[in-house]
Amino acid sequence: MTKYTDQGKQDTRSGYGAGMTELGRTNPNVVALCADLVGSLKIETFIEENPERFFQVGIAEANMMGIAAGLTIGGKIPFASSFANFATGRVYDQIRQSIAYSDKNVKICASHAGLTLGEDGATHQILEDIGLMKMLPGMTVINPCDFNQTKAATIAIAEHHGPVYLRFGRPKVANFTPVDQKFEIGKALMLSEGTDVTIVATGHLVWEALQAAESLENQGISAEVINIHTIKPLDEKAILDSVKKTGCIVTAEEHNYLGGLGESVAGVLGMHHPTPQEFVATKDTFGESGTPEQLMEKYGLNNKAIEAAVLRVLKRK
Amino acid sequence: MPNTKELQDLVIQVRRDILRMVHNVNSGHPGGSLGCTEFMVALYNEIMDLKEGFDMDGIGEDIFFLSNGHISPVFYSVLARRGYFPLEELNTFRLINSRLQGHPTTHEGLPGVRVASGSLGQGMSVAIGAALAKKLNGDDHLVFSLHGDGELQEGQNWEAIMFAAGNKVDNLISTIDRNGQQIDGPTEKVLPLGDVAEKFRVFGWDVLEVESGNDLERVIAGLKEAKSRTGKGKPVCMVMDTEMGHGVDFMMHTHAWHGKAPNDEQLATALAQNPETLGDY
Numbered sequence: 302m303t304k305y306t307d308q309g310k311q312d313t314r315s316g317y318g319a320g321m322t323e324l325g326r327t328n329p330n331v332v333a334l335c336a337d338l339v340g341s342l343k344i345e346t347f348i349e350e351n352p353e354r355f356f357q358v359g360i361a362e363a364n365m366m367g368i369a370a371g372l373t374i375g376g377k378i379p380f381a382s383s384f385a386n387f388a389t390g391r392v393y394d395q396i397r398q399s400i401a402y403s404d405k406n407v408k409i410c411a412s413h414a415g416l417t418l419g420e421d422g423a424t425h426q427i428l429e430d431i432g433l434m435k436m437l438p439g440m441t442v443i444n445p446c447d448f449n450q451t452k453a454a455t456i457a458i459a460e461h462h463g464p465v466y467l468r469f470g471r472p473k474v475a476n477f478t479p480v481d482q483k484f485e486i487g488k489a490l491m492l493s494e495g496t497d498v499t500i501v502a503t504g505h506l507v508w509e510a511l512q513a514a515e516s517l518e519n520q521g522i523s524a525e526v527i528n529i530h531t532i533k534p535l536d537e538k539a540i541l542d543s544v545k546k547t548g549c550i551v552t553a554e555e556h557n558y559l560g561g562l563g564e565s566v567a568g569v570l571g572m573h574h575p576t577p578q579e580f581v582a583t584k585d586t587f588g589e590s591g592t593p594e595q596l597m598e599k600y601g602l603n604n605k606a607i608e609a610a611v612l613r614v615l616k617r618k
Numbered sequence: 619m620p621n622t623k624e625l626q627d628l629v630i631q632v633r634r635d636i637l638r639m640v641h642n643v644n645s646g647h648p649g650g651s652l653g654c655t656e657f658m659v660a661l662y663n664e665i666m667d668l669k670e671g672f673d674m675d676g677i678g679e680d681i682f683f684l685s686n687g688h689i690s691p692v693f694y695s696v697l698a699r700r701g702y703f704p705l706e707e708l709n710t711f712r713l714i715n716s717r718l719q720g721h722p723t724t725h726e727g728l729p730g731v732r733v734a735s736g737s738l739g740q741g742m743s744v745a746i747g748a749a750l751a752k753k754l755n756g757d758d759h760l761v762f763s764l765h766g767d768g769e770l771q772e773g774q775n776w777e778a779i780m781f782a783a784g785n786k787v788d789n790l791i792s793t794i795d796r797n798g799q800q801i802d803g804p805t806e807k808v809l810p811l812g813d814v815a816e817k818f819r820v821f822g823w824d825v826l827e828v829e830s831g832n833d834l835e836r837v838i839a840g841l842k843e844a845k846s847r848t849g850k851g852k853p854v855c856m857v858m859d860t861e862m863g864h865g866v867d868f869m870m871h872t873h874a875w876h877g878k879a880p881n882d883e884q885l886a887t888a889l890a891q892n893p894e895t896l897g898d899y
Contacts, residue, residue: 367743
């Protein structure tokens with residue numbers, strides 16, 4: 302299989318910050334909003350370099366979403382950022398009416414998604430946000446896997462006209478995608494070709510999928526690993542082409558199995574090419590406090606869980 | 619510039635439009651629409667500096683946001699009569715495949731509408747965002763918004779009210795339609811709003827009060843005064859007392875006509891009280 306090297310662990314939220322820094326220098330229409338979480342979102346450099354293009358809204362996310370919608374009227378490209386929970390569930394109707402239904406060019410950028418924010422616990426660990434956002438007509442949903450890809454995605458969505466939900470996280474994780482890889486919205490990335498099973502992963506679980514594939518290779522199992530950074534619109538062709546070859550699939554995500562990537566994939570397969578599928582995802586549960594590693598272990602979201610899911614799905618072929 | 623007589627005729631004609639639109643589909647919100655007719659007519663025909671035609675960005679012109687989207691009949695009638703879209707299109711209000719949805723939306727591409735509204739309490743935030751965009755663009759035109767008083771019960775407004783004052787959004791004029799009524803009854807019984815003007819004042823806004831929101835000349839004077847107060851470091855709020863259902867005797871002094879259409883007989887009575895001036899659509 303294709304080998305990937307960790308260039309040094311970094312948090313994906315810093316990839317967002319780096320992308321914003323670059324956008325601040327290259328696109329005068331980009332403006333940023335934040336709800337009292339500037340440090341957590343890593344946008345200090347953008348603010349320092351473009352103070353007139355930053356709006357601190359305080360702890361008032363509903364107002365932030367409305368202001369972002371309004372800023373598009375006049376040609377601005379607002380990047381509204383907060384924690385994933387406060388940027389989606391808390392303000393769902395504001396996003397629905399003022400942004401999605403109103404066709405506004407707002408980028409909703411959400412850090413601390415999933416379990417891996419760790420010790421703060423379930424009040425802050427949203428595992429439903431992909432589902433909430435993908436159900437909105439016209440909303441693009443992106444969950445990049447590492448620092449480099451998050452930076453590239455941040456830059457790419459400024460060029461895309463329409464509302465986008467960009468989801469990333471807090472922990473330092475392997476940074477393994479190429480520094481200069483262009484981000485194409487809706488285009489899945491083939492990371493490693495294989496013949497026995499397809500593993501489709503998003504976000505932090507892409508690296509875990511690669512680790513699982515390596516371990517499976519040692520057991521004589523050839524896994525194909527695909528990085529689905531865009532959950533909507535979903536690259537259906539990449540998924541169908543792969544399962545036609547392998548005959549079974551495991552989906553992996555830091556999200557509830559209801560409403561997530563796995564559910565979208567199941568929909569495509571059910572419609573076009575029924576295929577045995579196993580879900581690596583949380584099982585309709587809230588999270589809890591703990592270290593990111595402990596939580597990913599307990600809730601079955603690490604490389605070992607992916608490996609076990611592969612062994613299960615192979616028996617169903 | 620139209621004189622007051624012409625505007626007065628337009629007010630009556632818009633009232634007819636509202637009544638006929640809601641009657642035609644036996645649904646919609648006549649009460650608040652009738653109450654805000656003078657305001658909407660004055661705004662679009664005497665107060666706002668508007669370009670010809672419509673583009674979403676509205677750079678180089680004043681723009682308006684209707685936060686209480688349920689009073690779409692008055693909005694649609696005023697927009698159509700200002701030339702944003704054909705008058706005959708008022709016939710399609712709330713019908714299938716229409717651009718005139720029950721609540722205003724950009725989704726069907728209706729000229730004049732810049733954001734969807736209907737789910738209450740969101741319009742002030744959007745208006746603030748548009749006002750900030752105007753400042754960034756070096757555009758010295760104004761942003762106007764209209765809000766129902768009952769709508770102020772939504773918490774998002776108070777986030778927006780704090781933000782606008784704290785950030786000196788002084789190119790914004792938000793008008794509160796203080797008709798004192800909401801679906802379940804008088805606002806002061808459902809959830810008391812108290813002294814709305816004083817609330818805005820202590821939040822840091824420049825506030826003026828218009829006691830007769832159904833007196834065209836006083837509404838125009840109020841809006842002109844509001845305009846003169848912009849650009850001075852504070853957002854401007856105009857608290858305007860209106861009568862829900864104004865212009866139709868049996869629709870006034872009650873919340874009953876908030877979201878109810880008149881039947882044939884009631885329509886005839888209401889139209890007789892507002893004789894045709896500029897021609898029905």
